[in-house]
Amino acid sequence: xSETDLIIIGAGPAGLAAARMAADCGLAVLLLDEQRAAGGxxxxxxxxxxxxxxxxxxxxxxxxxxxxxxxAHPKIQHFHHAVVWQVSGDCRVSYSxxxxxxxxxxxxxxxxxxxxxxxxxxxxxxxxxxxxxxAAQILLKQSGVAAANAVLAGSGPLLYLVASQLCRAxxxxxxLVETQGPRDLAGALRHGAGALRGWKYPLKGLxxxxxLRRAGVERHTGARDIRIEGNDRxxxxxxxxxxxxxxxxxxxxxxHHGVVPNTQITRSVEIxxxxxxxxxxxxxxxxxxxxxxxxxxxxxxxxxGIGGAEAAALKGRLSALAAACDLGYLExxxxxxxxxxxRRALAKEMAARPFIDMAYPPYREALxxxxxxxxxxxxxxxxAEIRRCVSLGCEGxxxxxxxxxxxxxxxxxxxxxxxxxxxxxxxxGRSPDEVGYYRIRAPLKPVTLGxxxxxxxxxxxxxxx
Amino acid sequence: MKADSDFQILGRLKSxxxxxxxxxxxxxxxxGNLAAELLAAGITxxxxxxxxxxxxxxxxxxxxxxxxxxxxxxxxxxxCMLTAEDGLVVERAGPGAGTDE
Amino acid sequence: xxxxxxxxxxxxxxxxxxxxxxSLGRRVVVLDGGDGSYRASRGNFGLVWIQSKGLxxxxxxxxSQRSTGLWKEFAEELACHTGHDVGxxxxxxxxxxxxxxxxxxxxxxxxxxxxxxxxxxPYEVLGHNALRQAEPEIGGDVVGAILHHQDGQANxxxxxxxxxxxVRRMGGRVLNGKTVDYVDRSDGFFLECDxxxxxRSERVVLCAGLGAATLGPKLGFKAPxxxxxxxxxxxxxxxxxxxxxxxxxRQTDEGGIQMGATNEEVGFDDGTTTEGIAKVARxxxxxxxxxxxxxxxxxxxxxxxMSPDGLPIYQESAEMPGAFLVTCHSGITLAAAHARLLPHWxxxxxxxxxxxxxxESRF
Numbered sequence: 001x002s003e004t005d006l007i008i009i010g011a012g013p014a015g016l017a018a019a020r021m022a023a024d025c026g027l028a029v030l031l032l033d034e035q036r037a038a039g040g041x042x043x044x045x046x047x048x049x050x051x052x053x054x055x056x057x058x059x060x061x062x063x064x065x066x067x068x069x070x071x072a073h074p075k076i077q078h079f080h081h082a083v084v085w086q087v088s089g090d091c092r093v094s095y096s097x098x099x100x101x102x103x104x105x106x107x108x109x110x111x112x113x114x115x116x117x118x119x120x121x122x123x124x125x126x127x128x129x130x131x132x133x134x135a136a137q138i139l140l141k142q143s144g145v146a147a148a149n150a151v152l153a154g155s156g157p158l159l160y161l162v163a164s165q166l167c168r169a170x171x172x173x174x175x176l177v178e179t180q181g182p183r184d185l186a187g188a189l190r191h192g193a194g195a196l197r198g199w200k201y202p203l204k205g206l207x208x209x210x211x212l213r214r215a216g217v218e219r220h221t222g223a224r225d226i227r228i229e230g231n232d233r234x235x236x237x238x239x240x241x242x243x244x245x246x247x248x249x250x251x252x253x254x255x256h257h258g259v260v261p262n263t264q265i266t267r268s269v270e271i272x273x274x275x276x277x278x279x280x281x282x283x284x285x286x287x288x289x290x291x292x293x294x295x296x297x298x299x300x301x302x303x304x305g306i307g308g309a310e311a312a313a314l315k316g317r318l319s320a321l322a323a324a325c326d327l328g329y330l331e332x333x334x335x336x337x338x339x340x341x342x343r344r345a346l347a348k349e350m351a352a353r354p355f356i357d358m359a360y361p362p363y364r365e366a367l368x369x370x371x372x373x374x375x376x377x378x379x380x381x382x383x384a385e386i387r388r389c390v391s392l393g394c395e396g397x398x399x400x401x402x403x404x405x406x407x408x409x410x411x412x413x414x415x416x417x418x419x420x421x422x423x424x425x426x427x428x429g430r431s432p433d434e435v436g437y438y439r440i441r442a443p444l445k446p447v448t449l450g451x452x453x454x455x456x457x458x459x460x461x462x463x464x465x
Numbered sequence: 466m467k468a469d470s471d472f473q474i475l476g477r478l479k480s481x482x483x484x485x486x487x488x489x490x491x492x493x494x495x496x497g498n499l500a501a502e503l504l505a506a507g508i509t510x511x512x513x514x515x516x517x518x519x520x521x522x523x524x525x526x527x528x529x530x531x532x533x534x535x536x537x538x539x540x541x542x543x544x545c546m547l548t549a550e551d552g553l554v555v556e557r558a559g560p561g562a563g564t565d566e
Numbered sequence: 567x568x569x570x571x572x573x574x575x576x577x578x579x580x581x582x583x584x585x586x587x588x589s590l591g592r593r594v595v596v597l598d599g600g601d602g603s604y605r606a607s608r609g610n611f612g613l614v615w616i617q618s619k620g621l622x623x624x625x626x627x628x629x630s631q632r633s634t635g636l637w638k639e640f641a642e643e644l645a646c647h648t649g650h651d652v653g654x655x656x657x658x659x660x661x662x663x664x665x666x667x668x669x670x671x672x673x674x675x676x677x678x679x680x681x682x683x684x685x686x687x688p689y690e691v692l693g694h695n696a697l698r699q700a701e702p703e704i705g706g707d708v709v710g711a712i713l714h715h716q717d718g719q720a721n722x723x724x725x726x727x728x729x730x731x732x733v734r735r736m737g738g739r740v741l742n743g744k745t746v747d748y749v750d751r752s753d754g755f756f757l758e759c760d761x762x763x764x765x766r767s768e769r770v771v772l773c774a775g776l777g778a779a780t781l782g783p784k785l786g787f788k789a790p791x792x793x794x795x796x797x798x799x800x801x802x803x804x805x806x807x808x809x810x811x812x813x814x815x816r817q818t819d820e821g822g823i824q825m826g827a828t829n830e831e832v833g834f835d836d837g838t839t840t841e842g843i844a845k846v847a848r849x850x851x852x853x854x855x856x857x858x859x860x861x862x863x864x865x866x867x868x869x870x871x872m873s874p875d876g877l878p879i880y881q882e883s884a885e886m887p888g889a890f891l892v893t894c895h896s897g898i899t900l901a902a903a904h905a906r907l908l909p910h911w912x913x914x915x916x917x918x919x920x921x922x923x924x925x926e927s928r929f
Contacts, residue, residue: 034528034546041527052476083546086840094840103840116529126532128509128522129471135526142526143501144475169475232520233509251471262529377524378531380516392730393576393742396601402608403727405820410531410802410863436601441866442838445528448540449801449825450858452847455840515803515821539859541802560805 004030006323007093007106009084009265012040013309014301015112016067018316023075025324030104032082032095038068040114041134042309044141053144056168067313085443089269089294101451108296108323111266112316115259115302119415120154120366121375123227125255129234133162133256146171151237151250153177153226154257156360160208162254167215174250176212177239179257179363181222188359201352220246224365228253257363261303264412267440269294275432278357279306280367281418282437290319296326311349314342368426369419376416378409386420390427396436397421413438470507482551493549500526500533500545511535511544513559534558569595572757572767574746574781577607578897579904580773581729586909588736595765596733596740604776604836606897609868611798611826612722613811614654614899617661617689617714621675624682625923626877631686633903634716640902647735650728652720653819659717660812662708662853669710689714703807705855719811721819722898749784751886770889771912775871778893786885788926791893793834793869796827797842801860808854815850823857825850836867870895874929880921
């Protein structure tokens with residue numbers, strides 16, 4: 001088994017920044033990432049886009065090139081297209097590249113697997129033609145492909161960003177259907193002071209909205225009872241607002257109501273997690289260096305709590321400093337000294353966060369969906385089935401999983417886990433922390449039986465087992 | 466790319482190659498993301514679910530949702546994590562795979 | 567007294583016993599654990615199985631056979647009451663062999679057992695070609711198989727759900743999220759849980775799986791049970807490719823191929839290891855080469871509830887009469903016996919099965 005000082009999983013802003021910082025401290029770094037190029041989702045394909053695409057995506061996106069170019073360092077080994085499918089708490093990581101599996105041992109491990117979009121189960125969300133807003137953005141970044149005549153639905157600044165990027169790409173969206181209402185904004189404004197310190201984010205949001213107005217994009221707010229209908233594919237989106245029932249014919253719907261930490265790996269190694277009330281999601285418990293309940297296992301970036309790309313890079317650097325210190329490459333005092341400016345920048349970066357969280361709360365009907373709405377896309381289980389399991393005595397997601405198969409499919413609960421916890425919390429009158437979450441098991445990503453079998457070291461034939 | 470596709474390729478077309486999707490030749494960009502190329506070619510249904518046979522297409526484009534599954538050389542894989550190469554033979558995943566609709 | 571029986575443990579074993587007692591008209595309270603409890607009912611392989619059991623104790627083979635004989639009617643009754651099809655198939659099962667030597671050695675053992683069972687051990691040996699007729703996907707490394715006609719499989723999770731449903735329908739009270747931590751016997755039994763819940767009952771049946779190791783001594787049992795880990799793999803749902811189950815692989819009624827299992831003495835660690843999973847995968851791919859292309863959806867470790875000799879324990883407490891220990895590692899195979907026969911033994915009814923061979927006095 002090969003060995004290294006620090007294994008970093010994920011080459012998004014946190015992983016990239018951490019890799020360089022750790023390498024600068026002298027650590028041998030192995031950076032594993034499943035994409036074909038560094039950047040994560042936020043800076044996806046940042047080194048590969050054409051000038052025309054770059055103009056569509058904007059300069060925040062292009063700033064990711066500073067991070068990817070910093071990977072050129074003799075101490076950093078970057079494996080792209082490396083699919084991590086098993087991680088153990090003692091810093092061993094099993095991964096496959098082009099169908100060949102291997103295991104590597106680290107002296108420390110940094111999990112920097114970022115965020116996934118918050119599941120948004122609404123009626124019809126499994127129909128072809130429904131995607132996440134993030135997916136539409138990935139299509140732009142990775143492939144220069146723009147969704148035409150799309151309807152964007154949900155809440156959050158990403159909707160504005162994707163909508164304006166589509167406008168710039170010459171494919172203005174058909175409509176923007178937002179779930180947040182004026183009361184959410186009023187509540188958020190009470191956090192005005194914080195928002196002022198992080199002034200650039202609200203200002204950016206206003207700029208994007210102005211851009212959408214100029215492009216003539218139809219916009220609705222306070223939407224509820226959002227449904228997508230169609231025979232085998234998306235045909236129409238309906239919803240209600242204070243001005244009544246609306247119906248929009250469309251073939252593409254882009255959903256989004258916030259992002260949440262991708263906790264598949266942190267759950268699989270059984271790091272402690274806690275419910276973050278402000279962001280309505282579980283986050284791995286970590287100290288302000290990203291240390292977790294497991295020795296020498298760190299979490300940085302949005303995977304440890306949503307803060308955005310710039311905060312993620314800063315958190316990655318902090319974790320790299322702590323790992324360097326823990327492995328004896330850096331004195332504690334030097335670590336603290338180096339961390340000081342990073343922490344100042346981080347505080348500024350996080351200042352607008354409560355404002356954004358309050359102004360764009362998740363769509364409540366998608367947090368605790370009504371009976372009949374599919375919540376587990378893989379096994380096609382609806383919310384009513386979870387409630388039936390409660391009447392049979394299920395008190396947690398692992399019991400409902402055994403009783404109705406929600407969470408047993410290929411996505412391993414990524415798109416139903418939070419919903420099941422929320423429904424159970426609601427039905428049982430207990431906090432999400434008390435209800436808990438799925439036990440996540442390997443493989444974290446697809447691996448064929450043949451790949452696994454090839455990793456068996458005893459090749460002796462003729463042994464009956 | 467089809468003119469009536471719901472997904473439009475920006476800018477000028479790079480070198481096109483041919484892949485087979487469910488028995489039909491589809492023109493795609495060499496080296497492009499497979500799911501993106503299929504969407505741009507106007508394909509919406511990538512798989513059918515094993516339980517109900519419902520049609521599904523790409524949802525997350527980042528390897529998390531498993532709804533863009535296709536079958537290549539007998540192995541069911543996430544098309545959003547694959548690259549389109551000349552001559553690739555791709556089938557819809559799930560019940561009825563390989564049959565024309 | 568608020569109930570006739572308090573059953574500690576709401577897995578397949580506890581619910582099967584509860585179901586049987588309710589069928590006899592007894593009042594039952596089931597005390598079940600929480601979401602994170604070790605639950606063999608959730609992690610097991612789902613075989614309804616005879617071959618290789620009781621090679622050194624024919625009475626265990628016979629007890630298992632009585633259960634598999636009752637299983638069909640039991641499954642039908644559950645389906646009729648609850649609408650849950652528990653997926654029972656009893657069309658036989660295989661012990662697959664990669665070498666002639668192990669096949670011959672196993673057959674020799676089966677012959678001895680068959681004689682002790684008065685010939686009631688219906689198995690046949692299939693050579694590679696005959697096996698290939700029955701299982702077209704079998705691999706070239708498999709030299710042959712023992713096909714035992716009393717073997718079969720079920721869907722263990724739907725069995726668990728059907729029992730949970732039907733026990734409630736029949737009026738059983740099931741209390742969830744409970745850990746019993748105090749037991750007293752004066753006028754009947756008094757049980758207290760960690761959350762303060764109390765139950766008074768005439769009798770207590772301890773079906774708490776591995777939990778019985780700690781609770782057993784409080785009721786006067788030795789309860790010499792330990793965890794033994796089995797690592798299991800399940801694939802994506804596939805078109806039908808395996809007809810009969812084997813100890814290496816079976817196709818569930820939902821389509822996934824389930825493969826198992828390791829036998830590891832690692833205490834209460836129910837995790838998985840790359841080495842363990844790779845070995846299970848290797849055996850399965852040797853047996854069914856087509857599986858090499860199947861995507862793995864999930865692996866897990868489940869803890870078997872093992873006694874020193876691997877047999878069940880059925881014991882009434884000498885110290886606290888009216889308290890019974892019921893524990894085994896074959897809760898699925900024995901579910902029908904636990905539902906149909908064991909309640910008579912608990913009731914000391916005439917015609918109750920003689921379970922003396924399974925008492926704790928053997929340890």
